[in-house]
Amino acid sequence: MHQITPLDHTHYDEMLAAGQEVRPSYQHFASWLNQATPDWLRNKQAEADTLFRRVGITFAVYGDESGAERLIPFDTIPRIISAAEWKTLEAGCIQRVTALNRFLHDIYHEQDILKAGIIPAEQILTNAGYQLAMQGIDLPRQVYAHIAGVDIIRHSDGGFYVLEDNLRTPSGVSYMLENRKMMMRLFPELFASHDITPVEHYPNMLLDTLRSVSPPEVDNPTVVVLTPGQYNSAYFEHAFLASQMGVELVEGQDLFVKNGHVYMRTTSGPQRVDVIYRRLDDAYLDPLAFNAGSMLGVPGLMSVYREGRVSVCNAVGTGVADDKSIYPYVPDMIRFYLGEEPILHNVPTWQLRKPDDLAYVLDHLPELVVKEVHGAGGYGMLVGPAATTEEIAAYRLRILEDPANFIAQPTLSLSTCPTFVEAGIAPRHIDLRPFVLSGKKVQLVAGGLTRVALREGSLVVNSSQGGGTKDTWILKEDITC
Amino acid sequence: MLSRMAGCLYWMARNMERAENTARLLDVSLQMSLLHASSQDDLLVPLDVTGSTADFLQRHHTPTPQAVLHYLALDGDNPGSIYNCMRSARENAHVVRVKITSEMWEQVNGTWLEMREWQRRGLDTRSASTFLEWVRERSHLFRGAGYGTMLRNDTFHFSRLGTFLERADNTARILNVKTKQISDNEPEAENILDYYQWAALLRSVSGFEAYRDIYRDSITPQRVAELLILRNDMPRSLRACFGEINKVLARIEGQAGRAARRRASEIQARLTYSSIEDIFADGLEQTLDSLIDDINLLGKLIHHSYLETA
Structure with a gap:
């Protein structure tokens, strides 16, 4: 019998309700866990570590002098989501990403949402993520964010909230797939006793999505994955997805532009490329159009793209929609474009460019989380309750230098999930990133990446900051008791 | 196949073969230099064959067995050293890792990890032949793993x-x-x-x-x-x-x-x-x-x- 103590009553625990009662979706799992001895579980955890190391699922950490590749810690206790909850999450994600794509099409065309005064025009037009080069370009199926990662947390009230939308090059889906494979290998008996929705068809769904947005006149489109190269932190994922889809993994130097088309250099001569799933930021895509010093991109790519002779996924210029300063407007976008009420809520957000918000935030720094508007990966943020007085004072100076560059949110009480730690099994904070694919239709596999903050009390789940991952189970049918 | 991938496969194999050849040359030259210690000619042979005599003489002046051994086996600044050949073989293999078999990758990667150990420990003329034999064995393993497992x-x-x-x-x-x-x-x-x-x-x-x-x-x-x-x-x-x-x-x-x-x-x-x-x-x-x-x-x-x- 494992003694699991919930953190306190200010957090929602995914497995245990108030009074130590096991929630319905965890019932089978809890009884299985109770008959598993701690030693056996520990062995299984060690086996998982060995297997991951052997397969080489690693990531590079920026700022690590040794350039070492690290393993993302994998936790063997799954995060289980009930069928009913998933229905809400799925509908909410589809609704949200649909609205974001409508928004992107709008601001690069008629800009109705600006004319209606729902978002201040300068917020968009002066945004670093806004790409003037995309103005008036028609994209296949009017889709911009073909692959979106929506970061969702569960608050102490039990409800789901969207923390941010990742519309540029969201990563992590390879862990979703590898974690599932690992769990099936370690604990086949659990898959026999649970009816878990499969996720293994994701690469197939991704390839269909990419092919569905190729230039319209192409019959049998050639798809490639464009990577910045083997030193990128997510290189494993790039190589993984390319090989799972059965397409080439290319670098910028493999592609060239000739006679208005993009080609890749192959051993049997140039071969035309129709769809580029790029895992490279806008700024590096084409040295002729953007960052002239970039050695990673393809000179002339933008001109072919603007002519509609190659598709780039995600589209250039999606960064304007996942910017943290635009995030507060997403519920309004859903109302404006779809005429619906948002299914998933936003986290209340202070925009420091507004004087009132700025004043409030500066007065309450120790209790808030402050983030850079363009930041990602958990870098450069302030977690008030966990910061020292000096750190807060230093961050205050950074805010005052350029308040518009920051937003603040209340310190969220991310839900907890039992997690295997050194001392046994203990609750740790988690979030969830489902991956939404938009092509012919908007869809997602039932699952996502659950990230877990392994340090006790920590709320930072990013892998670059000591976070781990868990397999995410969506039950096909809810257990009734 | 992508030209870059083909290039990585080609250079992975060339570098591994080059490491082996340099090891063979070095082994024989060191033995020969024992036969008639007064002459430096034998020690110059592996440098001549690898086209690095000028670079060596500029940095070391006299070709002693120890200096030639270090230069051709472990020297990180000599692009043709066994150390650098193995590094390059491993870097190229890393790029084409999804194309080659896992046995092959594990072989190249394992060789590189051990190579770093050799470099850290250093070599003298007594440990040289053990090292050079190891290089040859790893190269045989590399070819064998490839020949035995690749489509x-x-x-x-x-x-x-x-x-x-x-x-x-x-x-x-x-x-x-x-x-x-x-x-x-x-x-x-x-x-x-x-x-x-x-x-x-x-x-x-x-x-x-x-x-x-x-x-x-x-x-x-x-x-x-x-x-x-x-x-x-x-x-x-x-x-x-x-x-x-x-x-x-x-x-x-x-x-x-x-x-x-x-x-x-x-x-x-x-x-x-x-x-x-x-x-x-x-x-x-x-x-x-x-x-x-x-x-x-x-x-x-x-x-x-x-x-x-x-």
């Missing part, structure tokens, strides 16, 4: 192409340097010194036993040259290498490599239909010089046809 497609072909082009280049170069060295010997010392030098050359290409099996007679320059240039049954001979190169080139998909195929066939035809008497009539040194140029040109054609197509 016979272009991934396999480009890796084989790298192995045999590098090997052909090495055999031609080592024969060339030795031929020049031996012809410089004093006439009166000729016989005994010559014997050891030809024997050393044979040992460096695993040809000593082969020579005995085939000729069952004393070592003569003509027979050594025949064995290493023209014999089809000697796996490190130029003709055997070109047999493999031609086979592989013919199997690579597409028509991009016409020029490379033609050149390789021409070289092979010359090796197949020449006799050792013809070669000596033309002059061994001249023949080897022109073969080295041909190999070089073939390397360029392979690059142009497959690895950097525009």
Whole structure:
């Protein structure tokens, strides 16, 4: 019998309700866990570590002098989501990403949402993520964010909230797939006793999505994955997805532009490329159009793209929609474009460019989380309750230098999930990133990446900051008791 | 296949083969230098063959066994050192990791991790032969893992192409340097010194036993040259290498490599239909010089046809 103590009553625990009662979706799992001895579980955890190391699922950490590749810690206790909850999450994600794509099409065309005064025009037009080069370009199926990662947390009230939308090059889906494979290998008996929705068809769904947005006149489109190269932190994922889809993994130097088309250099001569799933930021895509010093991109790519002779996924210029300063407007976008009420809520957000918000935030720094508007990966943020007085004072100076560059949110009480730690099994904070694919239709596999903050009390789940991952189970049918 | 991927496979194999060849040369040269310690000639041979004599002398002045060993085995600043060949083989393998078999990757990666240990510990002339033997073993393992596990497609072909082009280049170069060295010997010392030098050359290409099996007679320059240039049954001979190169080139998909195929066939035809008497009539040194140029040109054609197509 494992003694699991919930953190306190200010957090929602995914497995245990108030009074130590096991929630319905965890019932089978809890009884299985109770008959598993701690030693056996520990062995299984060690086996998982060995297997991951052997397969080489690693990531590079920026700022690590040794350039070492690290393993993302994998936790063997799954995060289980009930069928009913998933229905809400799925509908909410589809609704949200649909609205974001409508928004992107709008601001690069008629800009109705600006004319209606729902978002201040300068917020968009002066945004670093806004790409003037995309103005008036028609994209296949009017889709911009073909692959979106929506970061969702569960608050102490039990409800789901969207923390941010990742519309540029969201990563992590390879862990979703590898974690599932690992769990099936370690604990086949659990898959026999649970009816878990499969996720293994994701690469197939991704390839269909990419092919569905190729230039319209192409019959049998050639798809490639464009990577910045083997030193990128997510290189494993790039190589993984390319090989799972059965397409080439290319670098910028493999592609060239000739006679208005993009080609890749192959051993049997140039071969035309129709769809580029790029895992490279806008700024590096084409040295002729953007960052002239970039050695990673393809000179002339933008001109072919603007002519509609190659598709780039995600589209250039999606960064304007996942910017943290635009995030507060997403519920309004859903109302404006779809005429619906948002299914998933936003986290209340202070925009420091507004004087009132700025004043409030500066007065309450120790209790808030402050983030850079363009930041990602958990870098450069302030977690008030966990910061020292000096750190807060230093961050205050950074805010005052350029308040518009920051937003603040209340310190969220991310839900907890039992997690295997050194001392046994203990609750740790988690979030969830489902991956939404938009092509012919908007869809997602039932699952996502659950990230877990392994340090006790920590709320930072990013892998670059000591976070781990868990397999995410969506039950096909809810257990009734 | 992407040209860059083909290039990585080709250079992965070339570098691994180069590491092995350098180890073989170094092993024999260190042994030879013990035979007549007064002369530095033997120590200069591996430097000459790898084309790094000038760079070495500029940095170390005198070729002592310890200095040559360090320079060719472990020196991170010498691009041709065994250390750097293995590093480069591993870097190239990392790029094509999803194309090669996991056994092959684990082999290359494991070799590199151990190589770093060797470098950290350092080498002296006593531990040298253990190290050089280890290099040869790892190279055998690399080829064996590839041959035994890889699908016979272009991934396999480009890796084989790298192995045999590098090997052909090495055999031609080592024969060339030795031929020049031996012809410089004093006439009166000729016989005994010559014997050891030809024997050393044979040992460096695993040809000593082969020579005995085939000729069952004393070592003569003509027979050594025949064995290493023209014999089809000697796996490190130029003709055997070109047999493999031609086979592989013919199997690579597409028509991009016409020029490379033609050149390789021409070289092979010359090796197949020449006799050792013809070669000596033309002059061994001249023949080897022109073969080295041909190999070089073939390397360029392979690059142009497959690895950097525009």
